[in-house]
Amino acid sequence: MTTELDNILASLSDIQREAVLSTEGAALVLAGPGSGKTRVLTARIARILDETRQRKFRILALTFTTKAAMEMRERVDLLVPGLTERTLIGTFHAFCTQLLRQHGSHLEMSPDFAIFDQDADREALLVDALGVAAANGEPVSAEDVRWLKTIDQLKSRLIVPEKAAERFRDAKSGEAAARVYRIYENTLRANNSMDFNGLILGACRLLRDVPGVAERVRQTYPYWLVDEFQDTTPAQYRLIRLAAGDSFRNVFAVADDDQIIYQWAGASYRQIERFRADFQPELMQLVENHRCPPAIVAAANKLVANNTFRTPEKQPIVAAKPDSEDAIAVHVLATDGEEQQWIAESIGSNGRDSWGQTAVLGRTRAILLPIEQALQAKGIKAVVAQRRDRFISPEFNWLQACLDQALRPNDVRVFRLMVDAANRVASDELDAEILAAEADAAGASYFEHWANTATASGNEYLATLGGYGLQLAQSRSQWRSMVRAAIPILVSKAGGDESVISDAADDKAAWDVCLKEIRSEKGSEPELDEVIQGLALRSKEPPHDPEAVTLMTIHASKGLEFDSVYVVGLAESVMPSWQSVKQGDASAEMEEERRNCFVAITRTRERLTLTYASNYRGWSKSPSRFLSEMGLAGG
Numbered sequence: 001m002t003t004e005l006d007n008i009l010a011s012l013s014d015i016q017r018e019a020v021l022s023t024e025g026a027a028l029v030l031a032g033p034g035s036g037k038t039r040v041l042t043a044r045i046a047r048i049l050d051e052t053r054q055r056k057f058r059i060l061a062l063t064f065t066t067k068a069a070m071e072m073r074e075r076v077d078l079l080v081p082g083l084t085e086r087t088l089i090g091t092f093h094a095f096c097t098q099l100l101r102q103h104g105s106h107l108e109m110s111p112d113f114a115i116f117d118q119d120a121d122r123e124a125l126l127v128d129a130l131g132v133a134a135a136n137g138e139p140v141s142a143e144d145v146r147w148l149k150t151i152d153q154l155k156s157r158l159i160v161p162e163k164a165a166e167r168f169r170d171a172k173s174g175e176a177a178a179r180v181y182r183i184y185e186n187t188l189r190a191n192n193s194m195d196f197n198g199l200i201l202g203a204c205r206l207l208r209d210v211p212g213v214a215e216r217v218r219q220t221y222p223y224w225l226v227d228e229f230q231d232t233t234p235a236q237y238r239l240i241r242l243a244a245g246d247s248f249r250n251v252f253a254v255a256d257d258d259q260i261i262y263q264w265a266g267a268s269y270r271q272i273e274r275f276r277a278d279f280q281p282e283l284m285q286l287v288e289n290h291r292c293p294p295a296i297v298a299a300a301n302k303l304v305a306n307n308t309f310r311t312p313e314k315q316p317i318v319a320a321k322p323d324s325e326d327a328i329a330v331h332v333l334a335t336d337g338e339e340q341q342w343i344a345e346s347i348g349s350n351g352r353d354s355w356g357q358t359a360v361l362g363r364t365r366a367i368l369l370p371i372e373q374a375l376q377a378k379g380i381k382a383v384v385a386q387r388r389d390r391f392i393s394p395e396f397n398w399l400q401a402c403l404d405q406a407l408r409p410n411d412v413r414v415f416r417l418m419v420d421a422a423n424r425v426a427s428d429e430l431d432a433e434i435l436a437a438e439a440d441a442a443g444a445s446y447f448e449h450w451a452n453t454a455t456a457s458g459n460e461y462l463a464t465l466g467g468y469g470l471q472l473a474q475s476r477s478q479w480r481s482m483v484r485a486a487i488p489i490l491v492s493k494a495g496g497d498e499s500v501i502s503d504a505a506d507d508k509a510a511w512d513v514c515l516k517e518i519r520s521e522k523g524s525e526p527e528l529d530e531v532i533q534g535l536a537l538r539s540k541e542p543p544h545d546p547e548a549v550t551l552m553t554i555h556a557s558k559g560l561e562f563d564s565v566y567v568v569g570l571a572e573s574v575m576p577s578w579q580s581v582k583q584g585d586a587s588a589e590m591e592e593e594r595r596n597c598f599v600a601i602t603r604t605r606e607r608l609t610l611t612y613a614s615n616y617r618g619w620s621k622s623p624s625r626f627l628s629e630m631g632l633a634g635g
């Protein structure tokens with residue numbers, strides 16, 4: 001056993017150790033905030049790997065985000081260096097992607113399928129397909145693209161096109177939706193592509209229709225761990241059930257039903273009940289909170305005791321840290337403007353060294369943006385964390401599209417993106433439609449035709465980009481050397497050297513993180529199609545600046561911790577939201593808001609500051625009911 005693994009096992013509490021040492025059979029670990037879930041999961045994976053060094057099987061760990069997966073893998077690697085290649089630690093989507101890459105041929109898919117990560121792209125694809133279908137006499141028009149949201153809902157509930165119509169009360173709407181759904185699915189298939197919901201649906205179909213695949217999964221991965229089980233969707237749970245079959249039970253699920261904040265996406269404490277009924281897991285509870293001062297633990301317990309949709313046996317959390325003074329403060333301001341100023345002054349007065357470990361949490365981005373401005377106006381580095389589905393610079397959008405185009409040289413959607421991005425990078429105006437028509441006439445590939453045209457364009461920078469394109473078009477396997485050569489040029493020409501923070505420099509940092517994650521998820525150098533799929537599944541924001549104050553929505557703060565936490569906007573109709581107030585105190589919406597507040601306050605390691613104003617945007621507000629429920633002044 002490594003010293004690191006030995007040390008971590010020695011650091012565990014009795015109940016944590018019991019969870020880590022359990023191996024066979026199903027287990028449900030109900031774990032409150034700060035109770036060491038991550039520590040337990042990583043130590044358990046590392047221990048099993050360490051005890052089975054001569055074996056070849058792998059461990060499957062499913063996480064909620066790609067970032068959490070990366071952190072878990074790094075921590076396991078520290079405990080048992082070199083053994084992480086015997087793991088698949090990733091999101092449900094990453095797992096489904098791997099499954100479909102390996103076994104998708106049963107569904108007539110080829111492994112290099114594209115993943116649509118942009119709604120705009122999916123809409124464009126559907127509009128084109130509807131046009132073709134209308135020309136073929138189907139009773140559809142471009143306006144039927146409005147069904148896409150309904151289709152997403154159907155897919156997220158694993159309802160296939162053939163079964164869609166019967167889900168509608170109105171037969172005419174059902175027929176129309178099912179028709180558009182069928183056209184959409186056929187088009188995705190014809191383009192060898194998937195959308196996010198399709199990854200889960202496709203994997204479920206594979207596991208259901210090809211029993212050998214589920215058997216292979218169970219043999220390859222005899223132990224599964226599921227982090228944040230409380231936020232799995234019904235479709236994700238179905239996936240677990242299908243993969244497990246009737247007798248597989250080695251599922252170790254870690255959950256906290258008080259931290260369900262994705263109710264709107266189908267997460268529910270009932271999922272935990274279903275798991276208990278289906279798998280009969282051994283129940284363990286991690287109740288000690290190793291993160292927050294006792295006063296915060298007490299407030300969190302009082303708050304969440306007002307919720308009724310909870311696992312009945314759930315015990316309150318218990319503070320493991322010693323008492324500390326002034327762990328919670330409540331500040332009331334007259335207006336939202338004063339709240340913003342007060343927060344900036346308070347954070348400013350705490351000193352520069354504390355900023356990197358300070359978070360401002362709000363229910364929505366809208367409440368955070370003016371606080372970011374107030375902080376920056378005082379010279380305090382502050383960033384509102386936000387998921388980015390796309391790179392923000394034309395340089396990296398071009399690079400991604402160019403690599404994608406190397407895989408799909410005649411894909412007109414990727415072609416348009418690539419030509420447009422190259423034009424913006426090199427200030428040119430090549431016309432994608434004309435180029436595509438010329439390529440069609442000459443029987444050439446779109447990609448190669450663009451590359452030749454760009455190289456001969458007389459625009460020096462565009463010619464450089466064209467040169468990279470040509471290199472890729474002629475030999476796709478050259479993509480690594482092409483990327484290595486292109487990135488420094490793209491970044492420096494965008495004015496983004498070390499001293500200047502340009503969009504391209506930000507994107508370069510995000511690119512590096514994404515590639516590191518993709519490499520680590522695979523355990524070896526990824527192929528080009530794996531990079532393209534991996535990029536589609538990841539947020540493209542740069543890593544957090546360690547000296548900046550973090551502003552984030554409570555949803556984004558899940559799983560994180562900070563020394564100092566400010567939770568803002570604790571007023572009725574702000575938090576809890578107006579909608580939940582309207583639904584009433586006993587509503588599911590209000591309970592979700594309460595869990596939001598619970599998650600927010602339990603991110604704190606040392607000091608929690610709660611603020612609200614008596615007046616937001618000219619409307620007077622009363623203090624949030626959550627303040628009085630927590631037993632704090634102001635309520």
Ligand SMILES: Nc1ncnc2c1ncn2[C@@H]1O[C@H](COP(=O)(O)OP(=O)(O)OP(=O)(O)O)[C@@H](O)[C@H]1O
Nearest residue numbers: 011012013032033034035036037038039290291559
């Ligand atoms: N046995 C322990 N002794 C001391 N500190 C611990 C112990 N277990 C966990 N911790 C510390 O408590 C903090 C919370 O642990 P961790 O991040 O694993 O919690 P979590 O259960 O994932 O929390 P959350 O659900 O709120 O995200 C971390 O700083 C961790 O190092």
